[in-house]
Amino acid sequence: GAVVSQHPSWVICKSGTSVKIECRSLDFQATTMFWYRQFPKQSLMLMATSNEGSKATYEQGVEKDKFLINHASLTLSTLTVTSAHPEDSSFYICSAPRGIFTEAFFGQGTRLTVV
């Protein structure tokens, strides 16, 4: 089946630094990818839609300048958390639909801890 790989699986960083998370579709091309955030024991909240070759579409309330998204190729989208603060600590998950949408494939998630 289709595989989406997310890296790193966990990261600890200091307040004020930036962290980049990668999401790759390994065996298919994804013109669209989605970035979610999940707080402990809560559901996934869509942060933004990453579009290959164009600007990302952010959900209401998500800071564009803080969560930078780049979708430079058909197999790679990156999420950069800039000037991270402890409240940015969370589980971030990417997903990619394959072809005409019938299913979304998810990455393994990234546990971000800001200290």
Added chain:
Amino acid sequence: AQSVTQLDSQVPVFEEAPVELRCNYSSSVSVYLFWYVQYPNQGLQLLLKYLSGSTLVESINGFEAEFNKSQTSFHLRKPSVHISDTAEYFCAVTQIQGAQKLVFGQGTRLTINP
């Protein structure tokens, strides 16, 4: 816009007992429906999906869900659970036309006790 409600945040059951995880949705347009399972510190894995056709859909590990349009429900069931079924389960919908965004329910933690 769509919304999904999972009525039970936690469901504890004994091993080999049946289980039902409830999911109701709201949408003004036609939707696809999904159940995803999440194990600790992992991403989501598709369990089953309803796109069209038969309203009863099954997974390879014994789960099934039935799409009920009149009740706007997509409850997940398994007749006999195993310890390995312990996980978080998410119901999700996406509209058939337009943006391919998934809207998730709050999740249900299924705990299987021996």
